[in-house]
Amino acid sequence: MQTDSSFTFVLFGGTGDLSMRKILPALYEAHRAGGMLAESGRIVAVARHAEDRDGYLQWVNENVKSHVSKNGLDEAAWASFLKRIDYVKLDLGKPEDFALLRDAVSGLPGIRVFYLATGPSLFVPICRALASVGLNENARIVLEKPLGYDLKSSNAINDAVGEIFAEEQIYRIDHYxxxxxxxxxxxxxxxxxxxxxxxxxxxxxxxxxxxxxxxxxxxxxxxxxxxxxxxxxxxxxxxxxxxxxxxxxxxxxxxxxxxxxxxxxxxxxxxxxxxxxxxxxxxxxxxxxxxxxxxxxxxxxxxxxxxxxxxxxxxxxxxxxxxxxxxxxxxxxxxxxxxxxxxxxxxxxxxxxxxxxxxxxxxxxxxxxxxxxxxxxxxxxxxxxxxxxxxxxxxxxxxxxxxxxxxxxxxxxxxxxxxxxxxxxxxxxxxxxxxxxxxxxxxxxxxxxxxxxxxxxxxxxxxxxxxxxxxxxxxxxxxxxxxxxxx
Known part of the structure; x- marks a missing residue:
């Protein structure tokens, strides 16, 4: 599966368990395979635990390596993969912080993918904050389960997200x-x-x-x-x-x-x-x-x-x-x-x-x-x-x-x-x-x-x-x- 699609992959919950065990290992494997990810593609992790990019990459080295590749880690591929990664320290509870994210991705190429590896209670606030700084255009949003607690709460989330992103922009993921x-x-x-x-x-x-x-x-x-x-x-x-x-x-x-x-x-x-x-x-x-x-x-x-x-x-x-x-x-x-x-x-x-x-x-x-x-x-x-x-x-x-x-x-x-x-x-x-x-x-x-x-x-x-x-x-x-x- 070869691609020339440029992209900026923004990972909310960048220090969370799902990011460490599944998302970053999956992106690394695609990078290691060659040709699956465009050379210009970038990954921007968003969290508030690491102070800067160096601190975040240290976190990734400590928490991701054990979850990648059944055939062992390719150190050269790993080093080049880390070069794709940027980091934005952001407090999701402060919508004004999203201007930092806008500035970080404004010069990066291709479609923007926002992956919400967070609790569902943050889905709507994140989407609204993205829209407030104009980041809901030329974008796709990935929502992890669970999406709501029942039909009513699920509809409430979908209604709110649907006001910001069109249905064809919304990717509700089920890894099975x-x-x-x-x-x-x-x-x-x-x-x-x-x-x-x-x-x-x-x-x-x-x-x-x-x-x-x-x-x-x-x-x-x-x-x-x-x-x-x-x-x-x-x-x-x-x-x-x-x-x-x-x-x-x-x-x-x-x-x-x-x-x-x-x-x-x-x-x-x-x-x-x-x-x-x-x-x-x-x-x-x-x-x-x-x-x-x-x-x-x-x-x-x-x-x-x-x-x-x-x-x-x-x-x-x-x-x-x-x-x-x-x-x-x-x-x-x-x-x-x-x-x-x-x-x-x-x-x-x-x-x-x-x-x-x-x-x-x-x-x-x-x-x-x-x-x-x-x-x-x-x-x-x-x-x-x-x-x-x-x-x-x-x-x-x-x-x-x-x-x-x-x-x-x-x-x-x-x-x-x-x-x-x-x-x-x-x-x-x-x-x-x-x-x-x-x-x-x-x-x-x-x-x-x-x-x-x-x-x-x-x-x-x-x-x-x-x-x-x-x-x-x-x-x-x-x-x-x-x-x-x-x-």
Whole structure:
């Protein structure tokens, strides 16, 4: 992916955790690859912790290097990357300080990208301050999640930002959409005659989408206790992945064609009746347990968390899509912290053959399955049955495997790297449009409202397990189970 696009990339929250772990490493990898970033492109970090550029570069050296390059750091590339970086010491609480930023970027070339790696409460003040000094022209704004606390607050942010930036200038980022297997899911479905005829209710029995974390809330207790797993993961990441899996073929891969089809899926989600939430939604919170033999504390004893907190750290949902392609097919969504493993995957369970002359093993659910692994390793694996060598017709499950790091030796990009290049080059397809976001909030709100009004604590689960037993029971009612339970 070569580019001649000049740019000035302004990074708000330039000393924050996200900048250190993801954004600057992604920009470094693009720089190191050569040709992905225009030679004239500059990075301007904005923060108030470092006094000057030298102090900021020292901070970057200490906090970014450990997060870059699986193949080791290229010192020459690193040194030349640091030459791209400028720094502006700025107090976001003082709009008058933005004149310093205007002066710093006024002579720099190309499109201006403002990346807001800050809390959502700062989105509107930053945008207004940028407009006050004329920096909202020839610009793109990148908004990190969470964008609001509910539909009302999300609309308030979008309304205010929309007064300053046009919709085509706004890039609402969801890094799961930049992952290679998600892109390959589109290629598999719409580039191959093999899958598309099977991608419908007649041949798909159920679909599972899981994003599981071994980590707890770490140092984010204050934030997480006011957010919870439904807002933090379901409203954005999981529903976006669901819309990619279930969307109709777009007429092209341009940004609005893709996002129009995702929106149709989100609008076709079967509304959740508050009386049925107990049947289709499981809410959990981790207690003390162990991760790979190491004891870990319960959620309520984590720093920043209220001792009597009822915030959920686990959610499992049964979702239905009311359209011709998917009517009657259950989609099971699951996310949680302090689970048994770190994994993100999409599991498509195809229906068993209607009759088998080969015996009952050919009828088992796992015989025909597509597993798209997003992390920790990125693979696509198709399971089917084959005859075991030897006498008799004995069947065994085998798989066809696409491991990206083995098949494609070069050219792999992390999700943030791809998405940041898309922002610089003006490609919107992998970013969330406002109407998509509104549809997602509208669907989750009945669950949020019921959980906030009901006087019921989340179901407990021990850290290091796969969540509350009610999650497995919900799938058992439909004659299936989570993938790891079958194995």
């Amino acid at each position: 959409l930049g992952k290679e297997p998600v892109q390959n899911l589109l290629a598999l479905r719409f580039g191959n005659a093999l899958f598309e005829p099977l991608w419908r209710r007649e041949w798909v029995e159920s679909i599972q989408i899981t994003i599981a974390e071994e980590l707890g809330v770490e140092a984010r207790g204050d934030f997480y206790d006011n957010t919870g797993a439904l807002r933090d993961m379901v409203q954005n990441h999981l529903l976006q992945l669901l819309s990619i899996v279930a969307m109709e073929p777009p007429h092209s891969m341009d940004s609005d064609s893709v996002r129009d089809e995702k929106l149709r899926v989100l609008r076709a989600l079967k509304p959740v009746d508050e009386r049925d939430i107990g049947k289709v939604a499981v809410r959990g919170q981790y207690h003390a347990g162990g991760i790979r033999g190491t004891p870990v504390p319960g959620y309520a004893t984590e720093p920043g968390v209220k001792k009597d907190s009822t915030t959920e750290t686990f959610v499992a949902l049964k979702v239905e899509i009311e359209n011709w392609r998917w009517a009657g097919v259950p989609f099971f969504l699951r996310t949680g912290k302090r689970l048994a493993d770190r994994v993100a995957e999409i599991v498509v369970n195809f229906r068993p053959v209607p009759h088998s002359a080969l015996g009952s093993p050919a009828l088992r659910p796992g015989a025909n399955r597509l597993v798209i692994r997003l992390q920790p390793n990125e693979t696509i694996r198709l399971y089917c049955l084959a005859k075991q060598p030897g006498e008799g017709m004995n069947l065994a499950s085998v798989h066809l495997d696409l491991a990206f790091d083995q098949f494609f030796r070069e050219g792999q990009m992390e999700a943030y790297q791809r998405l940041l290049l898309d922002v610089i080059n003006g490609r919107l397809a992998l970013f969330v449009r406002r109407d998509e976001q509104e549809a997602a909030w509208r669907w989750v709100e009945p669950i949020l409202n019921e959980w906030s009004s009901a006087n019921r604590p989340p179901k407990p689960y021990a850290a290091g397990t796969w969540g509350p037993a009610a999650s497995s029971a919900m799938l058992a009612q439909h004659g299936t189970c989570w993938l790891e339970e079958e194995n």
